[in-house]
Amino acid sequence: MIGMKIGELARSTRTAVETIRYYEKIGLMPQVARTEGNYRSYGSNEAERLGFIRRARDLGFGIDQVRALLSLADERDRDCGEVDFIAKSNLLEVERKIAALQNLQQELSAVVRQCRAGKVADCRILKALGRPADWAD
Numbered sequence: 849m850i851g852m853k854i855g856e857l858a859r860s861t862r863t864a865v866e867t868i869r870y871y872e873k874i875g876l877m878p879q880v881a882r883t884e885g886n887y888r889s890y891g892s893n894e895a896e897r898l899g900f901i902r903r904a905r906d907l908g909f910g911i912d913q914v915r916a917l918l919s920l921a922d923e924r925d926r927d928c929g930e931v932d933f934i935a936k937s938n939l940l941e942v943e944r945k946i947a948a949l950q951n952l953q954q955e956l957s958a959v960v961r962q963c964r965a966g967k968v969a970d971c972r973i974l975k976a977l978g979r980p981a982d983w984a985d
Contacts, residue, residue, distance in 0.1 A: 851883075852890045861898050868898065876901055876914060908942050909934070 858865045871877040877898060880888050900921070904914045913934050920931050962972035 852895070854888050854890065857890045857895060857898065861895060861902060863898060863902055871898070871901060874911065876911070876918065907938070909938050913938060 852860070854865050854868055857863070858868060868877060872879055877894065880890055880894060883889050897918070900918070901914055904917060909917065916934055917931065920926060920928075920934075959973055959976045962976060964970070964972060968974065
């Protein structure tokens with residue numbers, strides 16, 4: 849995996865080219881050397897770093913959290929307490945989102961259960977959503 853162009857890196861990591869460029873722009877990915885033809889040239893280190901970023905993002909870590917995790921990963925002798933703190937904070941946020949989605953599911957299920965078919969004028973779903981004042985009767 850030495851000397852890959854950005855498209856090859858994108859395909860091998862299942863990451864959009866635009867995303868890779870964005871990660872470079874915000875400093876998550878390093879700026880890499882360019883070939884004589886002015887193409888970016890990525891190696892296995894960049895592929896591994898991008899894989900790390902992708903997995904962290906897939907697990908819901910925010911950009912700032914990923915940046916912190918990358919920084920901590922570079923300090924291999926450091927205590928991992930801060931990594932644990934970041935992961936636990938992310939877990940709490942995921943649990944909060946799940947609870948919010950479960951509440952949304954219950955509310956939407958209740959609205960859908962009210963449906964009796966029939967005409968739109970009598971639609972309980974639309975009534976539950978509330979009719980804007982400017983709708984014609």
